[in-house]
Amino acid sequence: MLLETRGLTKHFGGLAAVTQLDMHVDQGEVVGLIGPNGAGKSTVFNLITGFIRPTAGTVLFDGEDITGRKPHAVAATGIGRTFQIASLFPDFTVLENVVASFYLFPRCGFWEALFNAPSYRRKEREIMRQAREVLQLVGLDEARDMPARNLPHGHQKVLNVARALAVKPRLLLLDEPVAGMTHDEIVFSLGVFEKVRAEGITILFVEHNLEFMSLCDRIIVLNFGQKIAEGTSDEVRRNEEVIQAYFGSEDAA
Amino acid sequence: MKTAGLTTVIVLLFALPLLVRQPYYIHTFIITLIYVILVSSLRLVALSGQVSVGHAAFMGIGAYFSAIISKEFGVTPWLTIPLGGLASMAVAVLVGFPFTRVRAIYFSMVSLFGGIMIVNLIRVAKRWTGAAGLAGIPPLTPIEIPGLVTITFLGQKVPHYYFTLLLTLVCLLCLHRLEHCRIGMTWKGVAQSHLVASSVGINEAGLRVLALAVGCFFAGIAGAWYAHYNLVVTPNTFGFLPSIFLVMYMLVGGRDRFAGPIVGTAILVMVPEFFRSLKEFAPLILGGIMVLVVFLMPRGIAGLFDQIGAHRGAPARKEAKNAA
Numbered sequence: 001m002l003l004e005t006r007g008l009t010k011h012f013g014g015l016a017a018v019t020q021l022d023m024h025v026d027q028g029e030v031v032g033l034i035g036p037n038g039a040g041k042s043t044v045f046n047l048i049t050g051f052i053r054p055t056a057g058t059v060l061f062d063g064e065d066i067t068g069r070k071p072h073a074v075a076a077t078g079i080g081r082t083f084q085i086a087s088l089f090p091d092f093t094v095l096e097n098v099v100a101s102f103y104l105f106p107r108c109g110f111w112e113a114l115f116n117a118p119s120y121r122r123k124e125r126e127i128m129r130q131a132r133e134v135l136q137l138v139g140l141d142e143a144r145d146m147p148a149r150n151l152p153h154g155h156q157k158v159l160n161v162a163r164a165l166a167v168k169p170r171l172l173l174l175d176e177p178v179a180g181m182t183h184d185e186i187v188f189s190l191g192v193f194e195k196v197r198a199e200g201i202t203i204l205f206v207e208h209n210l211e212f213m214s215l216c217d218r219i220i221v222l223n224f225g226q227k228i229a230e231g232t233s234d235e236v237r238r239n240e241e242v243i244q245a246y247f248g249s250e251d252a253a
Numbered sequence: 254m255k256t257a258g259l260t261t262v263i264v265l266l267f268a269l270p271l272l273v274r275q276p277y278y279i280h281t282f283i284i285t286l287i288y289v290i291l292v293s294s295l296r297l298v299a300l301s302g303q304v305s306v307g308h309a310a311f312m313g314i315g316a317y318f319s320a321i322i323s324k325e326f327g328v329t330p331w332l333t334i335p336l337g338g339l340a341s342m343a344v345a346v347l348v349g350f351p352f353t354r355v356r357a358i359y360f361s362m363v364s365l366f367g368g369i370m371i372v373n374l375i376r377v378a379k380r381w382t383g384a385a386g387l388a389g390i391p392p393l394t395p396i397e398i399p400g401l402v403t404i405t406f407l408g409q410k411v412p413h414y415y416f417t418l419l420l421t422l423v424c425l426l427c428l429h430r431l432e433h434c435r436i437g438m439t440w441k442g443v444a445q446s447h448l449v450a451s452s453v454g455i456n457e458a459g460l461r462v463l464a465l466a467v468g469c470f471f472a473g474i475a476g477a478w479y480a481h482y483n484l485v486v487t488p489n490t491f492g493f494l495p496s497i498f499l500v501m502y503m504l505v506g507g508r509d510r511f512a513g514p515i516v517g518t519a520i521l522v523m524v525p526e527f528f529r530s531l532k533e534f535a536p537l538i539l540g541g542i543m544v545l546v547v548f549l550m551p552r553g554i555a556g557l558f559d560q561i562g563a564h565r566g567a568p569a570r571k572e573a574k575n576a577a
Binding site: 049051070071072073075076080081082083087088089090091092096099100101102103104108110113114116120124163164166167 | 441449451453454457
């Protein structure tokens with residue numbers, strides 16, 4: 001198991017956002033995390049990546065307990081993530097967004113950077129090469145000199161993925177990566193994720209889009225912070241509890 | 254073009270004492286240069302998204318530390334000035350960890366009260382600081398190059414001017430380099446989104462402490478240099494109002510541009526000094542300039558070129574380059 005949560009719980013005051021969640025993601029898998037609005041999907045992401053501290057429970061990554069680590073430390077263990085709202089460095093160009101994201105590999109020291117040492121210049125060249133590679137992978141290399149804020153919404157979301165790839169992740173957490181995209185952009189993104197997967201990177205999605213469901217090996221369904229179903233996309237689609245969570249029960253209707 | 258302009262300015266600055274003979278004007282230039290270091294170091298802190306409203310207090314730490322060490326222990330100021338920078342940096346690191354737990358306007362608030370506290374501590378430590386002011390600070394010791402020249406500083410404006418100019422150029426060179434290497438890029442990234450920054454492994458709190466520490470090091474150096482030039486320091490020089498002025502110089506000059514603090518300081522320090530007869534109106538004039546700039550040039554005087562460019566619809570590219 002690459003990622004595992006045990007009894008993961010988060011209370012915001014009296015509200016239980018996530019309750020006793022046990023889930024796992026295996027190496028090489030593509031897993032979808034779905035559920036109605038407010039089910040706690042994004043909270044799970046934030047708990048895994050250290051942006052929120054859990055009330056109880058543990059997060060294990062590759063067998064290592066990473067519960068309560070700071071976000072930057074979690075990133076360093078090999079977990080990349082994107083955010084729901086396209087979030088990037090808006091004042092930077094596309095290329096600068098990725099270059100700035102290559103912070104960990106290779107890591108530049110203060111003094112070598114200040115004095116522009118040969119070792120530093122070598123690292124800078126290395127970063128530039130890798131950044132271009134990532135941009136080519138996601139198909140944004142042509143737009144590299146454009147200010148990121150001027151990119152179309154769909155491309156901004158793809159740029160987020162490119163940024164997340166800069167931490168050389170073994171696990172990529174994508175929070176609604178195609179929300180608000182046009183059909184063409186979705187098809188394009190699907191291609192990007194296939195390529196990412198082919199690189200051997202494990203992916204955990206939060207998504208509503210049905211086309212994405214078929215991309216997933218396995219789907220976990222959350223409702224009111226609890227896991228209500230798990231299985232392949234067909235299994236989940238037929239599940240009574242899932243139908244009820246999404247469309248309401250017959251008595252209520 | 255840019256290099257030519259820069260060379261001209263530097264040559265002019267070196268020729269200045271030949272053109273302007275009045276000691277009072279030379280004094281004004283020296284003070285202006287010291288404030289250029291200060292405001293530029295404030296801008297470095299601001300690169301990481303935090304506007305400090307207590308920066309003058311860190312100038313004070315450098316000034317008092319260097320003054321007291323050289324006075325009490327008879328150490329040459331040439332040694333205590335860098336120590337003053339280090340002392341200011343040490344305090345910045347110490348307060349930086351709690352201060353940088355908050356961001357943006359909250360950081361400004363915390364830094365404001367931090368600055369006031371530092372100045373109050375200086376007042377309280379009477380035994381060392383003389384409460385209302387510290388006099389009898391040793392001047393820079395003469396530099397002797399055997400068989401060639403002896404440069405003395407006491408009461409000599411011109412050598413002071415040249416050494417201040419050298420110090421300023423060295424400090425600006427360091428600050429410029431820091432901004433344009435990966436460290437500066439990371440600071441700018443942290444300023445744009447601390448969430449995105451930490452998601453790619455950037456210890457954003459640590460980097461903001463670093464920005465504060467480096468900025469305060471240069472502020473400390475500037476303060477220490479000021480102490481051994483002025484030979485008297487008073488706590489008021491480092492209080493709340495001077496800190497506000499530093500921010501104002503930065504904003505009027507333009508915080509997006511490296512030249513901003515230089516332009517802003519040059520104009521706002523020298524204008525009141527050269528119109529001494531209108532001294533009572535100085536706050537009014539400064540306030541007026543501030544209002545004009547905020548309304549007409551929101552990106553400051555140095556940002557004016559970008560503003561014009563943006564109007565012509567041209568260099569979106571250039572804009573992006575500046576942000577980098």
